[in-house]
């Protein structure tokens with residue numbers, strides 16, 4: 416997972432890397448498991464290893480294909496003219512894969528994307544794009560901006576903004592209410 420976080424692989428490349436890792440493990444004669452003596456890898460284990468790989472790959476692909484956004488939920492109770500909301504990207508309604516926090520200012524028609532967070536195993540699966548499209552669809556009249564904290568994700572935002580029909584501004588204080 417740590418490697419995936421730094422490598423930014425898409426789903427197909429991630430699957431390839433995972434397969435190569437498993438093949439290398441199964442090619443060993445023995446395997447060390449802490450607390451156990453050396454375990455010899457038998458044909459049966461290799462078959463089981465690949466069956467598990469296939470099952471996990473399928474489950475992952477289905478999760479990616481079925482992921483949808485949950486309804487927006489109001490977060491703060493007394494946040495004046497700039498109410499905060501959040502929604503999740505979830506598969507089959509259970510288990511959040513990641514979250515989006517944002518706030519809107521109706522008088523100025525401005526939306527602030529506060530944070531998008533996905534755990535490393537769900538990076539590069541298209542969920543960031545899904546989340547931002549959803550945000551724009553829910554609030555089509557707003558001009559969006561985000562703060563400068565996303566240095567590592569800047570490339571993603573820049574690419575996204577170019578392909579988006581909603582206006583995004585690089586301005587850091589587009590309205591006085593935030």
Ligand SMILES: [Zn+2]
Nearest residue numbers: 520523590592
């Ligand atoms: Zn405002």
